[in-house]
Amino acid sequence: MPVSFDEEKQDKKLDEFKKREEEDVAQIVASRYGLEYVDLAPVPINMDALRVIPEQDARTANLAPFSLIGKRVKVAVVSPVADKTRDALDAIGRRGYEVTVAVASQFSLEKVWTRYADLSFTTETKAGALDISSEDIKTFIGEIKSVEDVRAQITEILKLKKGFRISKILEIVLSGALATKASDIHIEPEETYTRLRYRLDGVLTDIMMFDLETFGLLLSRIKLLSGLKLNVKSEAQDGRFSVKLGEGEDQTEIEIRTSILPGAYNESIVLRILNPKSIQVPLEELGIPEKLLGIILKEIDKPNGMILTTGPTGSGKTTTLYAFLRKIHTPDIKIITIEDPIEYHLPGITQTQVNTEKNYTFALGLRSALRQDPDIIMVGEIRDSETATTAINSALTGHLVFSTLHTNNAAGAFPRLIDLGVNPRVISSAITIALAQRLVRKLCPVCKKQETIQGEDKKTIDGVLGSIVDRTLVPAKSDTYWKPVGCDKCNHTGYQGRIGIYEGILMTDEINKAVEYSTSEQEIAKVAKPQGVLTMLEDGIIKVVTGVTALEELQRVISLEE
Secondary structure: OOOOHHHHHHHHHHHHHHHHHHHHHHHHHHHHHOOEEOOOOOOOOOHHHHOOOOHHHHHHHOEEEEEEEOOEEEEEEOOOOOHHHHHHHHHHHHOOOEEEEEEOOHHHHHHHHHHHHHHHHOOOOOOOEEEOOHHHHHHHHHHOOOHHHHHHHHHHHOOOOHHHHHHHHHHHHHHHHHHOOOOEEEEEEOOOOEEEEEEEOOEEEEEEEEOHHHHHHHHHHHHHHHOOOOOOOOOOEEEEEEEEEOOHHHOEEEEEEEEEEEOOOOEEEEEEEEOHHHHOOOHHHOOOOHHHHHHHHHHOOOOOEEEEEEOOOOOOHHHHHHHHHHHHOOOOOOEEEEEOOOOOOOOOOEEEEOEHHHOEOHHHHHHHHHOOOOOEEEEOOOOOHHHHHHHHHHHHOOOEEEEEEOOOOOOOHHHHHHHOOOOHHHHHHHEEEEEEEEEEEEEOOOOOEEEEOOHHHHHHHHHHHHOOOOHHHOOOOOOEEEEOOOOHHHOOOOEEEEEEEEEEEEOOHHHHHHHHHOOOHHHHHHHHHHHOOOOHHHHHHHHHHOOOOOHHHHHHHOOOOO
């Protein structure tokens, strides 16, 4: 008797339910034994890791190796205490490997086991790690001081034989990015040449052009390192690899996220550099104005409530939330984060990553996190009604919740939540403060030039400073500002590093009434004005007249009309 469509649909739902149930169980087991939980569905499997143990032995021991960097291997297990599993882990350790155990579901293990079939068609790739010795990196850092040095180094390497030069070019491209503190590397093929660009302080900067033949070899090398498929050229692929700097206890592992996108002439490559040191910025050094910082420190010390930070992609929201977590993290509290993806790993904090393919969303992750009795929850982003409602309810039931929204300003957070279906009457009980932020480039301290403010610039600056409610925040001297010049220290951009400009709206009875009876951002911002907290524009203008940034840089990031 043929199976009906409804029966097939029911079976599919049953399978999905079973998968979700297995993932929940795996998280519970990981928490019980103090191990990392991993969902391997979105994770590229390192083919070299599979060679650590034969397929039949892996199946018998119910484990799956999925990452190998040097002699460090990550192994997923269903039960860390099963006898056969422990024996196999011990055997791997006796062969000189440093074993890290993570708990995964049976579905994850089976995904890894299917990759054994590909082993006979591959050769050893060293995928997943690019080893650069401390001596090499010292040499590179000593030689690469600017983008001109990167250009000169690559030009010299291009003169070498093709087979040898590709690894060297990649090492110099990566080392140059690390030396110049770039956040992204863009390698973009055109019709007759390839363009190499770095994103320096949030702005793309041309490095050089090189030939398409070198690009083809470089693309294959990056795909191998990232564990991506060499023969797939018409689909987007995402992978990762690590760069190890230094040795021993001083070794730093920098993760590189690879994104390959089909283009008009060939595949475009973006390498995103996730340096753990780049987010280790203390809360007090993010650029938050002193008055607003004092308010935030009080709010994050409370046992419950929600703190929202808003802004577009790339405005530093994640760095701010991580600074909050590091500020309040102590051994006696439980912190869980739900992120997409996990960008930086924080020791002592449980971090979980959403997976839309397996229906593990922010909302589902948040509900699962609540079952683990956390004190503090960080939701990477509120995107939908279910996540918004669950997050609000969490803040109302004794949890401190941090999250982000995509809105233009702090006042916009309230109507956005209402649009997502949150009852305006409960917003005031849940949210304690809404923040907004942007990142502006800081003027190079070596070459910035001081000038007297004149003309339209003076009119604009005086107008903004005159609108500040708390007059104690207005700088005593505001008739000069600084201009970017450019020198060797700042790669001739005039800027070095970035800093945040912030605004915040504290939830009060007045704001509560405005939210309940009006969904206008302008009305909410008007009611918030007497709180005396600087707006982003006011904070930015103060940073302009105190020589932190330039007026044209502020204008690049936000409108100067309020």
